[in-house]
Amino acid sequence: MKRKICVVVTARPSYSRIKTALLAIKNHPNLQLQLVLAASALLDRYGNATKFIEEDGFEITAKVFNVLEGENLTAAAKTTGIGILELSSVFDNIKPDIVVTIADRFETIATAIAASYMNIPLAHIQGGEVTGNIDEKVRHSITKLADYHFVASEGAYERVIRLGENPEMVFNTGCPSIDLAHHVKLQGELDFDPITKYGGVGGNPDIRNGYWVVMQHPVTTEVGSSRKHIEETLYAMMELNQPVFWFWPNVDAGADGTSTGIRSFREKNNLENFHFFKNMKPNDFLKLLNNCKGLVGNSSVGIRECAYLGVPVINIGSRQNKRERGNNVWDVTYDRNQIRNAAVQIDESARPESSNVYGGGEAGKIIAQQLSELPLIFHKTIAY
Amino acid sequence: MKRKICVVVTARPSYSRIKTALLAIKNHPNLQLQLVLAASALLDRYGNATKFIEEDGFEITAKVFNVLEGENLTAAAKTTGIGILELSSVFDNIKPDIVVTIADRFETIATAIAASYMNIPLAHIQGGEVTGNIDEKVRHSITKLADYHFVASEGAYERVIRLGENPEMVFNTGCPSIDLAHHVKLQGELDFDPITKYGGVGGNPDIRNGYWVVMQHPVTTEVGSSRKHIEETLYAMMELNQPVFWFWPNVDAGADGTSTGIRSFREKNNLENFHFFKNMKPNDFLKLLNNCKGLVGNSSVGIRECAYLGVPVINIGSRQNKRERGNNVWDVTYDRNQIRNAAVQIDESARPESSNVYGGGEAGKIIAQQLSELPLIFHKTIAY
Amino acid sequence: MKRKICVVVTARPSYSRIKTALLAIKNHPNLQLQLVLAASALLDRYGNATKFIEEDGFEITAKVFNVLEGENLTAAAKTTGIGILELSSVFDNIKPDIVVTIADRFETIATAIAASYMNIPLAHIQGGEVTGNIDEKVRHSITKLADYHFVASEGAYERVIRLGENPEMVFNTGCPSIDLAHHVKLQGELDFDPITKYGGVGGNPDIRNGYWVVMQHPVTTEVGSSRKHIEETLYAMMELNQPVFWFWPNVDAGADGTSTGIRSFREKNNLENFHFFKNMKPNDFLKLLNNCKGLVGNSSVGIRECAYLGVPVINIGSRQNKRERGNNVWDVTYDRNQIRNAAVQIDESARPESSNVYGGGEAGKIIAQQLSELPLIFHKTIAY
Amino acid sequence: MKRKICVVVTARPSYSRIKTALLAIKNHPNLQLQLVLAASALLDRYGNATKFIEEDGFEITAKVFNVLEGENLTAAAKTTGIGILELSSVFDNIKPDIVVTIADRFETIATAIAASYMNIPLAHIQGGEVTGNIDEKVRHSITKLADYHFVASEGAYERVIRLGENPEMVFNTGCPSIDLAHHVKLQGELDFDPITKYGGVGGNPDIRNGYWVVMQHPVTTEVGSSRKHIEETLYAMMELNQPVFWFWPNVDAGADGTSTGIRSFREKNNLENFHFFKNMKPNDFLKLLNNCKGLVGNSSVGIRECAYLGVPVINIGSRQNKRERGNNVWDVTYDRNQIRNAAVQIDESARPESSNVYGGGEAGKIIAQQLSELPLIFHKTIAY
Known part of the structure; x- marks a missing residue:
């Protein structure tokens, strides 16, 4: 039986960033892709990603509307709370073997909490980066909830290890967005x-x-x-x-x-x-x-x-x-x-040189392959 | 004006553990205690803490019912989602200067998310410990959301620093539960x-x-x-x-x-x-x-x-x-x-020797004093 | 294609009451039963109905945990709010042609609101009765949201008509519980x-x-x-x-x-x-x-x-x-x-006479037959 | 002690409609106004009413953000569910003696459910009207939850009575919006x-x-x-x-x-x-x-x-x-x-004649006076 890999996409830019990994999961002989669209990824006024995703040949497994309207921080907190309520129902229905959450937008922690509280192994893409804003609280907090880490640069790799994660579960795959580039x-x-x-x-x-x-x-x-x-x-x-x-x-x-x-x-x-x-x-x-x-x-x-x-x-x-x-x-x-x-x-000025600092163009395939091979775990301890 | 310190207690045992800190906050000339009771701390069948708390002379600022009934992990996730919805309303109403969350029960992350997403400085008591279960995901995840850390042992102190927290914001106060002991x-x-x-x-x-x-x-x-x-x-x-x-x-x-x-x-x-x-x-x-x-x-x-x-x-x-x-x-x-x-x-056998590994009996006072003096921050970056 | 009839059962006694209708829907050539279990029907301490239902040969399409614990009226209100959140997701997933809600427990209005707000035709069983308590607010309120009414007695029939419902959509079927009796x-x-x-x-x-x-x-x-x-x-x-x-x-x-x-x-x-x-x-x-x-x-x-x-x-x-x-x-x-x-x-005293005041034992079949024939409507106006 | 009258306003047009009643409540010697703003009344893109309300000299007791974004009916249902969750917390905090809900927008039923489930007497303004759309389900459903009815026309008055309400609790006050006109x-x-x-x-x-x-x-x-x-x-x-x-x-x-x-x-x-x-x-x-x-x-x-x-x-x-x-x-x-x-x-054509069909300009005062005198009840039965 194929492993069911549930990727939760909560914003249009996250979709572009992850697209080659989605494709590699979809095409992998031992994996079945469950694509869940949530939050602003579904909303017209922030560039609804639905159409693009369907044109790219993906099937959307579930849609989760959780954006609470209101130009304030309380609404952001509540959007996250609603996200947990809704995503846990979705996971209950589709029973993924692994859940994948992307980067560090505030609402992505809802994916991480729903999965880890339900004892579903959690993979995090793009942990370990440093940005110096609220995203950083979210990002490292998700790292501490996640079981597998697919990071995008050498610096990120080192940081995730220093955060106490098991080195056997941390992989510098480069960023899937570079695959597209x-x-x-x-x-x-x-x-x-x-x-x-x-x-x-x-x-x-x-x-x-x-x-x-x-x-x-x-x-x-x-x-x-x-x-x-x-x-x-x-x-x-x-x-x-x-x-x-x-x-x-x-x-x-x-x-x-x-x-x-x-x-x-x-x-x-x-x-x-x-x-x-x-x-x-x-x-x-x-x-x-x-x-x-x-x-x-x-x-x-x-x-x-x-x-x-x-x-x-x-x-x-x-x-x-x-x-x-x-x-x-x-x-x-x-x-x-x-x-x-x-x-x-x-x-x-002249055009700058190209740089491989965020990967060399094969991240999607590497991630899919890891997802097919990694042991299914949802239990961890700090590595020091 | 006194600093408003909002402590969210989500279970009877957390109350006992934190009691001397609550007392020290209440009695501190520059602090005002806002005590929020939530989750199982309010429920009769898990030993409703309300009566004990009131007998101890504390006033309860708000009660948050968020336990979704159901013997399963999905209910735990949803309880957390509801907790965020409710606590963010409470924080909106009572506008604390600092929010304090305790230890590592699954629903405590709701306090941490509501506070940090609302740009309220967050203090965490008893971070940095190692237990090797789901609590550990929760505990370290909260550490990465928190701005101040009051830890209970030398080992915990070192671990929180290794997790990338600013050493100036980490304090080995001992555990307030030892004060009672x-x-x-x-x-x-x-x-x-x-x-x-x-x-x-x-x-x-x-x-x-x-x-x-x-x-x-x-x-x-x-x-x-x-x-x-x-x-x-x-x-x-x-x-x-x-x-x-x-x-x-x-x-x-x-x-x-x-x-x-x-x-x-x-x-x-x-x-x-x-x-x-x-x-x-x-x-x-x-x-x-x-x-x-x-x-x-x-x-x-x-x-x-x-x-x-x-x-x-x-x-x-x-x-x-x-x-x-x-x-x-x-x-x-x-x-x-x-x-x-x-x-x-x-x-x-003979009775074992006493040990100070979790503190020497003054944790509550030290925590209250720190809460009155620390700079109000809600913005941080990883320390490496 | 068969009509999909979604029956939401929120308590053990409601299940017994509706059982013969469930059976008749399940066995009807033009109907497909979608059985949703919610609220206390799922909870052990109120007599989890799951086992009985499965032993009776029904498949449970979805389970909705929405009971917020707390011995107070606020929790009852919130349980209803959570019910709406969860049931609307369920209806989104299983796309019923008609939703059926039973009687008058407080949380049943969640079913009625989710269905009617989503433009799904709503059938109500056991409207029109008079009890003189909070149930009555709930019951008649649901009548005003429902499109079809299967009532259990002559008095109830007359009351639902007087409430302004279209007489062509009101049926005195008797109570399905009498079928069992x-x-x-x-x-x-x-x-x-x-x-x-x-x-x-x-x-x-x-x-x-x-x-x-x-x-x-x-x-x-x-x-x-x-x-x-x-x-x-x-x-x-x-x-x-x-x-x-x-x-x-x-x-x-x-x-x-x-x-x-x-x-x-x-x-x-x-x-x-x-x-x-x-x-x-x-x-x-x-x-x-x-x-x-x-x-x-x-x-x-x-x-x-x-x-x-x-x-x-x-x-x-x-x-x-x-x-x-x-x-x-x-x-x-x-x-x-x-x-x-x-x-x-x-x-x-001698044993009392039997009475047909609540039906004659065929309610389940009559309800199923009506559900297979009624026009699919979700738009109505008061009949006076 | 003054009666606390909590009016929940969920949209800008509802505010205009009710304004003279708010003023009369605020100025009544035996009443205290609790004004709760919710839903689209708070949102910039639908004409945030906050500024107007404050300029008119009202204090806003609580703000409830409950609009779930998404151009679909499921979001409307969920907005209502969130409204119940949030409003019940508000009512818990401010403990009104009577709650007032206005008209028939979909989210107003959240006010009605939270109040009636919490045994708070509920007044409904503008019940009994006929429009032939979803609003009508909502409107009459609220009538069956409400304890007092302030209707705006003779036809509405007769309809609310026919809906089984106690005639002593139904009042044709005219519409407060006519007061402004x-x-x-x-x-x-x-x-x-x-x-x-x-x-x-x-x-x-x-x-x-x-x-x-x-x-x-x-x-x-x-x-x-x-x-x-x-x-x-x-x-x-x-x-x-x-x-x-x-x-x-x-x-x-x-x-x-x-x-x-x-x-x-x-x-x-x-x-x-x-x-x-x-x-x-x-x-x-x-x-x-x-x-x-x-x-x-x-x-x-x-x-x-x-x-x-x-x-x-x-x-x-x-x-x-x-x-x-x-x-x-x-x-x-x-x-x-x-x-x-x-x-x-x-x-x-010539300008049409003026008509008193929706009231004569004193509705606000009449409503406030009734709210100060009516018996506090939350328990009712159908009147036939």
Whole structure:
């Protein structure tokens, strides 16, 4: 009988990050994939991932609606509570052999608690990283609940071991998101028109001389400043006066501050060089990145995939503070001048070298193989 | 303005363990105590702690009912989810400056998540210990969510630091439960009749030549065997044929297995030497222990308070597997012969030496003082 | 394709009441039964119905644990809230064509809300009755959510119509519980020994000269008096000094008052003539009733099945206050003397006539047939 | 001691409707107002009512976030379940003497269940009305849970009595929303510039020759058609080519269909005559209505306040199907031609007569007075 591997995806970006692992699990002769979609991954206003996932040929085993609306931290806590209630029912129904949770978004701990409290072996992807924000509490807390760890870099590997995990259960597989980047790098050119293919709203800039991509999320510990922070980036890019493809932020306490800031800025300014997207197929998004002048914002894509692709990144603020990085990153604060100056510098510099710091393009397959072979355990003790 | 310190107590034994800290917080000139009672601490069939708490002079700020009934692990997960929903409402209402969570019962992580997700500084009491069961996942997971750590032993101190916590936020205060034991040790003799004072059910044994105390909880990772395990202890103590005071177990997945085992055994056997209690005031319980021949079961009281008191303990099975211990512990497996033989040995041996391994009797005051002085932080990063 | 009929059973007595309808649905060529077990029907301490149901040959489609523990009314409200959360997930998964809810226990409104809010046609069994307690708020409230009504008596039929329901959707089918009584009446004699077959606890009375059956539930609006009320019955039956088979109460706010009252009374009195059961197969229970001297308490079984069987009933207090009744009922208040006197009178009287006031023994089949033919609607308006 | 009257407001329009009653309760010498804000009343994207309420001088006793995000009916059911969980905690904390629930939005039944299950007397405002949609299930179901009924019209009064309620507990007070309309009618002219005062988005039409107001909500039983329905209205008003003030819809299953429809239409068409608002102070909104050419959509404001004000209404579709109405209503289906033709007719007709069908302007005071005098009951039986 095949092992049932239940992967819980709670946000669109997590899906892209994990896609090659999903594919490898689905295609593995000894594994059966149970894909559960939850939280903002299901919501239109944060870029519902359902369609992309189905187009990629995956079947969705269960959908869990658990986002409690309300722009505040209490709602984030309650969303997590509801997530546990709902996910434990799902696990009861589909009886997975292993549950997989991804990274460090606040609601992923619901997956970890439901699985570990129900004595289901738990695998965690992308533990051990350092970012210096609330995500870090969540991430390391999940590490201490998880039985298997698939980490993305050497530094992460060492940290998970230092956190007291059994070294036999920790694997530096690289990040599955790099697998996609690897594929995209081989493909090269931007072979589609983003606006024609994805709609979105805003101007229709001429991108023949290049374009920028912006993706900036609110930072949980800086909720009150979300709007001010996004405005600095908006001003910087408006003043730069070059084509911009802008992506809406994830749901998070503070997302409404960011979204409202963008919406209000659009009403008041003439942004003909800006076009806004909610979502893009992961592969297309990476192609868009691979061919852009640079990525602006605080997405981890800038630190990971862009390192592998050798795409310049203007990394704003504290969100990626402590992540290992390649040579492709320009770090700046929430300041329109710093942002614009970095863009000007990048425009004048050569493209950075590619880096393998987050993996070499085979993470999905390695993870699937491990999931098929690892002993089924849900009982552990600290290793010191 | 006084700092508001919210302590969430989720079980009767946690209350006894923390009582001196509660008192020290209540009496501290710069602190205001907010005492929240939740989970099994409120339920009659697990020894409702409300009455004891009120008799001790504490006011209960809020009560949270979150135990979902059902003898299974899914109910434990859901109880935790409901706990988050409810506690986040409570914190919203009473706006604590610091939240304190105790030890490692499964539902305590609800306190930790609600507080940390709401950016309220979180203190954890009794982190860093090693037990080798599901509690350990919970305990270390809470450590990674907590901002301050009040640990009970040198080993725990070192482990919390190795888990990547900032050493400036980790304090080996000893366990507040030892404070009570310290007090009781000074008092000496058993100065009340347990059955007269606490009722309970069962026979009325003659204890002039000594008595045993039994307290055995189900083990989360061995749910299916709860009944068999308790029966071994029941047979051992019946065959020993000496007076026994037996305490009902906590609520937990598996509690019903344990409870049912006891109830059924009582129906079928003549247990005139056994008397059963649900609950006892902490102080009286420690006096009962201080004067008994030995404690039988798997309660952490055997490892901690009994070490300080120098009371012999027959520690059964895996639950206290890896805790540091004094010389007072006889470790046995779930086997009636081993249990009975240990009892016979203890009967023939001298009383063990007292040990300070879990503190020297001032933990409550030290914790309260720290809570009044520590910087209010809810933002941290791993220390390596 | 067969119509999927989802019946949600939330308590052991509801199961017995509905059993013949379940059987008729299961055996109907155009229907597929989806049996969902929830609330106290799953809990050991209220007589887990799972085993009986499976022995009767039914498959359980889903189990919903939603009982929040706590002896108070808030817990009853929250149990209902959790019920809605859980049942809506279940309905999402199993996509019933019609949902069936039974009678008027507080948690049944969760079934009604989940179904009607999800635009699933809702059938209600046993609407339109009058009892004068909180059940009545629940019952009529469900009527206003339901699309089809299968009522048990002429009075109930008229009341549901007066409540503004479309007469074409209201059917006086009689109560399915009478179907079982019909069967049992044909069988006659008590052909098993209750204690041998069902265990339980207590004395082993000699029943050759007859026995009484007691079943008394707490009354939601009289929570504070539960214990006092049950004690009156306990004293009355002890003083009567005849064999008694006593059944534990349902879970309800106040159940613990009732249960505690019984437990405590047992400890203090010598009750050799009493034997206590948690549960009995419906068929056996009816046989036990059919051959007893009389039923004592406030169960609706006394009003319904016993009317058909012609068994005398001492109906205590307000719980069945306003239900239509046959000639078999002696109404008394919570008073040990009234109860004992009624028992003495019954002992001296002839057995009452059988009555068809709650149906003639074919309700299950009629309900199944209607469920297979009714138009699928979930949209209605008041009929005046 | 003053009676504590807890009013639970779950949506911005409910607040306007009830405002004069809130004021009368607040100012009544024997009453203390406890105002609880819940559900969409708290959410920015549905017109957060918090600011308006505080500006009106009310203190908010508790806020309850219970909207589970997800464009589907399951989320509506779950929102109700969470509402019960949260509201029962609130009632536990603030211990109201009477709880007041308003009208018939799906989530209002959570208020009704929490209060009635906790034995708190429940008052219902605006029961007894007929609309022919899911609201009607909710509304009449709440009537059967409520102890006091404050209805808004003669027809509603008769219906609540026929539903079996005790006539001594049913009062035709008129609708409190008419109290505001009464006040506004006395004030007359539009004395503010809507766009200057409220911002919003869209064109800046010249309204000196009059303007229309549009407010169209999704219909729960027609979820799949929300977008198509709103588009007919959008086309009709665009073709009419007169100034339009358009209000965003409430949160509801289907709201996203309506909102998306509007957003998408705006992107594709040049709507210089349209201006969009999220929200307006109730008083200003009524002034805006009182001076408009007509109201278009399916809001109950058209049936109630506009009857009293004598403002023409183009009532679209089934939502207000069966409500009593004055002479001010033109009923049309979801058809752009019918809508436009009605507008042309209205433009050419005289203004309709005022009507007292929903009250005479004193409802708030009458309700407050009743709440101060009524016996505190929570126990009832059907009146036939």
